[in-house]
Amino acid sequence: MAPTIKLQKAAPLKVSCQQCSLSNLCLPLAVDEQDLDRLENVIEQGRIYSRGEYVFEQNSPFRSCIAVRSGAIKTTMVTENGDEQVTGFYLPGELVGLDSLSSSKYACSAKALDRTSVCELPADQLEELSHKLPGLQHHFFHLMSQEIQNSHQLALMLSKRTAEERIASLLLSLSSRFQRRRLSPTHFQLPMARNDIANFLGLAVETVSRVFTRFQQQRLLTARGREVELLDVNALRQIAQEASDDKPCF
Amino acid sequence: MAPTIKLQKAAPLKVSCQQCSLSNLCLPLAVDEQDLDRLENVIEQGRIYSRGEYVFEQNSPFRSCIAVRSGAIKTTMVTENGDEQVTGFYLPGELVGLDSLSSSKYACSAKALDRTSVCELPADQLEELSHKLPGLQHHFFHLMSQEIQNSHQLALMLSKRTAEERIASLLLSLSSRFQRRRLSPTHFQLPMARNDIANFLGLAVETVSRVFTRFQQQRLLTARGREVELLDVNALRQIAQEASDDKPCF
DNA sequence: GTTTGAGGTTGATGTTCATCAACCCAGGGC
């Protein structure tokens, strides 16, 4: 209502991928300097979403893939009989919606976990552009393949790991992803609620809560609400059963 | 040893995708008639593998994607600490190895569940060819996106479904995949052992066995070893929580 | 024929985690 807010919603400024601070994480990574303008011509700056807002909803027409600029997004699938599964968390520079390329509808919903801004890559131009820019085609194959691997890793966790192992893994994954974004790997805000963690990892909220307190008693971390500080990363790695030089899986 | 066997192992005949009975399930599906020869030039007929043989092994150099011609393949991932997760079962016409496009090594192992013949699509030519044939690029995006969805569905099952629901889902998935291959949807041979089912679905072998006997007591199916006959598909659908017009998920 | 071993089934017991319930805490609206 207040007219001052209008600024952001009105004509979105044209994005410059070149100047974007995420250019080394996001799509520009895969595009030659001289071709960057072709990418920019296709990318549309999306809205800003406030916490809890849907970026897109499952089964609505698939319009575009979404790159997170700031904030964070969770994706969820619902089954006919109504229960919901969180399928992923996405941080700035990461691409949401690759699982929907195979159909005309979104295969999942995407919800802003925070005040979140995004860029859009329209579906119809995605294939065309990656035809023109082989580097981009390569990158998309790479990303999708990675996404398959991540999802297999998640499946492995869900079927073989204990609650503690799952949570340790998630924390380490976030940690290293923050690090790649030049943020502290040991002291950060969880973008998601306990509920989302529980759902994602196939646990009950109560279990998540209990594991967090257990980890605190063991001095592995401190947590107040969403603020987390990892105190003993190596111990967490051991629990997560990762070799210390290992790349985290999701 | 017997010289008569040599026939198959010796010079593999050049494949003709046009004449292949799987052309409406496999890659040719996505390629225009006049371009089929370009696909055929790239496809290599692979060996024939006997039950239990590896088609490729995790962490070995990624050489090619594999299309199943006959038989069946399971894929598995192992973690450093040694436990193994079956990530998928592949029937004729299906493509194995899409999760490895993102690196130079295979992300999983592929093992023949039966006497199995395959076609190979060499990694280096995959991208080139899909650049030349936009229909193929589209198809690969489609396949990979589908694979992500499948894997998410699997994750959902592993985190939310009971043993009975999981097994019913798997049986229905196989059923409909056999049907698409013009085989009976109600009477078929399971390509995999109970062990593989258990691992794939995140259960103990004993649990799988018990569920099978329970299903038999309820007259939902009969099973003798790997031979299965589904007697009440609708009941199984209800258990699996699928709407009856629903596409199975993996 | 016998042996052997992998794959499969069945039963008894144990453990992890879900569920139910109560309670706390912080923030927003009034």
Next chain:
DNA sequence: GCCCTGGGTTGATGAACATCAACCTCAAAC
């Protein structure tokens, strides 16, 4: 100030499934 609500924590109980162990079956090997 007060209430209310959503998110989080803690404790007690129960259920689904894993685990352990024994046993069966059948086919291949000898």
